Amino acid sequence: xxxxKLMLKIIMTSVxxxxxxxxxxxxxCPFLGVSKKLDQASGMGVAVIFVMLLATAVTWPIQTYLLxxxxxxxxxxIVFILVIAALVQFVEIVLKKYIPSLHSSLGVYLPLxxxxxxxxxxxxxxxxxxxxxxESMVSSLGCGLGFLLAMVIFAGVxxxxxxxxxxxxxxxxxxxxxxxxxxxxxxxxFGGIVTSLFGE
Amino acid sequence: xxxxxxxxxxxxxxxxxxxxxxxxxxxxAMSVSVINAVAMGLAATAVLTCSNMVISLLRKVxxxxxxxxxxxxxxxxxxxxxxxLMEAYLPELYEMLGVYLALIVVxxxxxxxxxxxANKHNVLESALxxxxxxxxxxxxxxxxxxxxxxxxxxxxxxxxxxxLEPYKISFLTAPPGGFLVFGCLIALVAHITxxxxxxxxxxxxxxxxxxxxxxxxxxxxxxxxxxxx
Numbered sequence: 004x005x006x007x008k009l010m011l012k013i014i015m016t017s018v019x020x021x022x023x024x025x026x027x028x029x030x031x032c033p034f035l036g037v038s039k040k041l042d043q044a045s046g047m048g049v050a051v052i053f054v055m056l057l058a059t060a061v062t063w064p065i066q067t068y069l070l071x072x073x074x075x076x077x078x079x080x081i082v083f084i085l086v087i088a089a090l091v092q093f094v095e096i097v098l099k100k101y102i103p104s105l106h107s108s109l110g111v112y113l114p115l116x117x118x119x120x121x122x123x124x125x126x127x128x129x130x131x132x133x134x135x136x137x138e139s140m141v142s143s144l145g146c147g148l149g150f151l152l153a154m155v156i157f158a159g160v161x162x163x164x165x166x167x168x169x170x171x172x173x174x175x176x177x178x179x180x181x182x183x184x185x186x187x188x189x190x191x192x193f194g195g196i197v198t199s200l201f202g203e
Numbered sequence: 204x205x206x207x208x209x210x211x212x213x214x215x216x217x218x219x220x221x222x223x224x225x226x227x228x229x230x231x232a233m234s235v236s237v238i239n240a241v242a243m244g245l246a247a248t249a250v251l252t253c254s255n256m257v258i259s260l261l262r263k264v265x266x267x268x269x270x271x272x273x274x275x276x277x278x279x280x281x282x283x284x285x286x287x288l289m290e291a292y293l294p295e296l297y298e299m300l301g302v303y304l305a306l307i308v309v310x311x312x313x314x315x316x317x318x319x320x321a322n323k324h325n326v327l328e329s330a331l332x333x334x335x336x337x338x339x340x341x342x343x344x345x346x347x348x349x350x351x352x353x354x355x356x357x358x359x360x361x362x363x364x365x366x367l368e369p370y371k372i373s374f375l376t377a378p379p380g381g382f383l384v385f386g387c388l389i390a391l392v393a394h395i396t397x398x399x400x401x402x403x404x405x406x407x408x409x410x411x412x413x414x415x416x417x418x419x420x421x422x423x424x425x426x427x428x429x430x431x432x
């Protein structure tokens with residue numbers, strides 16, 4: 004029961020309160036770039052969850068069993084980004100060779116994920132927050148779900164926005180950001196929900 | 204003359220943040236207060252200038268096929284350097300910047316300049332380009348932070364502005380305010396330059412942060428093509 008409660012708390016926190024896109028500003032590029040169509044937005048979201056889980060499963064043991072005992076914690080940034088970049092390439096090759104159907108649906112998102120700051124951010128945050136392996140995986144899942152949720156909601160908003168006609172200077176990116184502001188405002192309302200549900 | 208042009212290019216005409224709309228994550232996250240903005244801007248400028256120089260020096264040595272991993276290693280090296288220096292000498296700022304300091308590695312501006320500029324130009328030009336782009340990034344950050352801090356928190360770089368205290372709009376320092384101020388600033392720049400600057404209409408391949416990883420077949424490219432068609 005305790006474990007379940009903890010899991011729920013971590014997931015609720017990272018999906019609703021500390022949403023990576025809307026309140027921590029990580030992964031803004033794909034959030035703005037790939038959110039025009041609902042199917043693309045959800046595909047990107049699923050790909051991000053997949054890579055986040057995989058990246059955490061690899062980087063957490065590296066940090067805990069390889070870098071920390073040898074006093075090489077300062078190499079974190081270099082090692083993590085290289086691991087993520089290699090991992091994404093590897094996943095792409097494996098998918099292409101063995102599961103072509105999955106590759107054709109997820110493959111187009113993989114190049115966008117290497118430089119996605121949300122993936123690097125979640126692996127580093129898991130270490131700084133002092134999570135153990137299980138908690139890290141849950142937190143990555145939560146962050147990925149939060150990303151997916153934000154993408155899907157925002158895709159809906161943007162499909163409506165395409166039909167509107169903003170002032171000339173606002174066309175394109177500025178009005179998209181203004182819409183993102185309103186979506187983010189909605190998530191801002193979740194502020195105290197976790198502490199009131201689970202206590203401190 | 205040409206060198207001066209390279210230096211000034213990043214400040215206004217091709218301002219990485221307000222015109223090319225790159226590096227959005229740190230811009231939004233670090234513009235809550237002016238001090239944060241200056242620290243982030245300087246850290247990124249230092250990394251950008253150094254990595255531009257090293258990549259330009261190595262541009263004939265690095266094989267084309269593995270250039271991106273090489274760039275990432277160089278950039279990550281300098282980021283680690285900045286992290287260690289900051290932790291030692293400016294621990295308070297290090298705490299404030301937090302994870303965003305490490306995330307300079309994946310800042311699209313830095314990888315983008317390596318790919319678009321440093322691997323085609325000599326060392327001096329690359330260094331100037333790095334300085335100019337870094338300064339443009341810093342200025343845009345400071346502009347945004349000034350708006351958000353003065354109107355949202357009634358202070359400037361930590362100093363209280365008394366007469367604004369009753370009128371502060373605390374919404375602006377919250378995450379939604381960041382998106383809104385950023386959108387309005389880009390619109391303002393688009394309005395003032397009105398076609399003179401190479402305005403980025405959509406998130407197409409040219410300015411795409413992932414352009415270097417992508418073989419023109421990613422989801423972002425597809426969207427861009429559909430918009431053009």
